Amino acid sequence: MKRLAAPALLVVLIMTGGSVSARAETKEVQMTAKKYEFSPSSVEVPVGATVVFKITALDRDHGFEIEGVKDSCVELKKGEIATVEYKAEKAGTYSFKCCKRCGLHHGQMRGTIVVK
Numbered sequence: 001m002k003r004l005a006a007p008a009l010l011v012v013l014i015m016t017g018g019s020v021s022a023r024a025e026t027k028e029v030q031m032t033a034k035k036y037e038f039s040p041s042s043v044e045v046p047v048g049a050t051v052v053f054k055i056t057a058l059d060r061d062h063g064f065e066i067e068g069v070k071d072s073c074v075e076l077k078k079g080e081i082a083t084v085e086y087k088a089e090k091a092g093t094y095s096f097k098c099c100k101r102c103g104l105h106h107g108q109m110r111g112t113i114v115v116k
């Protein structure tokens, strides 16, 4: 099924949970961030895909950073959809984390991207 990208509608989709839609080489991932978790916290993508994360912070500002990608910290403003693109070039497991201090358990706010 083909879906047209309409940013304003993405908010609605998030309510249904972390849905993942795929096209040949672009994979869009709806994600939410709140104290102290990303949902989904684990994302599986095919090698070679460009992953487009659409991330909404629900409770306050957070951040999203893919470890090992220099200067990749993206600020997640509460209630806004942040778009982060990631090229999944090599198979492996990569970590992402919150990069904006958000409270006591900020350090546990992390997840993984599995490229295979």
Ligand SMILES: [Cu+2]
Pocket (backbone or CB within 6 Å): 062, 063, 098, 099, 100, 101, 102, 103, 106, 107, 109
């Ligand atoms: Cu944080």
